[in-house]
Amino acid sequence: MATDEIPDETDHTGTDRVELTRDPESRIARVTLTDPDRRNALSTELASGVVAALDRLEGTDTRCVVVAGEESAFSAGGDVEAMVERADADEPLDDAVRHVIQDTGRCVRRLYESEFPTVAKVTGPAFGAGANLAIAADVLLFHADARIGFGFRNVGLAVDSGTSFLLPRLVGDNVAAELVYTGELLDADRALELGIANHVFDAETFEREAEALIEEIASGPSVALRTSKRLLRADSPSLGQAIRNEASAQAAVFDTQDHAEGVSAFVEKREPEFEGR
Template identity: 65%
Template sequence: MTDGDSAAGDGATGGDDADTGSDAVLLDRDEETGVATITLNNPGLRNALTADVADGIVDALDALEGSDARCVVVTGSEGSFSAGGDVNAMMELQSGGWTLDEAVRHIIQNTGRCVQRLAECEFPTVAKVEGVAVGAGANVAIACDVQLMSEEARIGFGFRQVGLAVDSGTSYLLPRIVGDNVAKELVFTGELLDADRALELGLVNHVYADETFDERVDAFVEKIASGPTVALRTSKRLLDQGWERSLSSAIANEAGAQSAVFETADHTEGVESFMGNRSPEFRGE
């Protein structure tokens, strides 16, 4: 993977290289705002999750780990988010001597690793969805913390369309967002949802008009990136862990985490700006 042209405007600079031997995924980092943009860059296949793309996403996230990034945006190139799994990979692996079982497990584990790594990213993540996000590509979108969708975009979990069961984390992620019965309906019917329907079901947070999409996404991302970084990352971790905790253990966990956040410069700035009746200027420290 190589750094691409800046997707964050003037003043953006290239970030760390995470070499996958291709340009299948681009990583751009804006040092001024702290926004990192991961772009799936296989437009000939509508950014399908080929091995290079799946590995590139993981490598990009690894390159950001421990950095001073404040928000990560995941998007696709040339007006498409991701068309899902690589339908040609199975035949290619089998022609190379792999058994069917070996090929299936390898491909699903690779795309699943990519989705899991994104879901576990330490930074707040935003999916910028244009065009189509289907199958495993839809899972990449919903593995992010927030989903922003163009009004002309579509999203679906149509594994049935190619005679397959769900994979790449669908059974874990989808019911947690839309509920068990709606998740089953979407999987059983393979419905390709328009933006309004996706918003209605809670699959996406906001839908923006095509002509203002980039501008509205940038404004939303800036609001996250300009926030108290340590506090937001801690809140993300607490919210993710809350699924597996009782109320009492969640409260205890919050108390322990909050004591560390109290020590940050952003907390001091937050208190001082509140007392001074002005807007805070968080530095991410």
């Protein structure tokens, strides 16, 4: 897909519950969950909208993707109203399982597997599958009032949408087990302490501090950062294999304009100006 096909203005990706915007200068893309009346719950429509937005960006020169929830919530998680409707309609169990895999699970996986550096701006509650969507991002920035929890047990369910993979990678097996078994709702400081949040910013500075970090990521050498992301996410069985994977990947990055600019800037003792090429 050509770069100029990506929207530089608001684009609703087939639903009014997800908004995709992209700044042509910074090349920062923003995926915003826009169903605040339901606290941005991951309904079939919203989850599909997130996938569509990320698909629109694939293969472009986007430098960073930011995911956020509109108004006071990041995402309340699974669509409880839809769960009630399915139960009342005596929906077949296969349909419920299909929803987890094709809707919420696919949405979380699509963000996790995005080729670009990704940032979640968590300004309010992120629960259940919504918490998984947040931790599927590479970097999590928390508003001081944000909360996150994996309380599937509170609605009588086992974990889903990637919890069993994503959460232990962040906090370790034993802490993940406790969070799942108790359904503990973490405030921002506790999330920072456990390594879920990268930063916590207070109400007065959140937007300024978050945007400064997002711009710093976006101004980096994009090809190198995307390559580094692939290496960080790779399941290397040993240090030796990791080094070999890195060496192979580095060969392609050596030929980029940004590498040449980085070397020149180092020699000339100035800040590099990376173009993302």
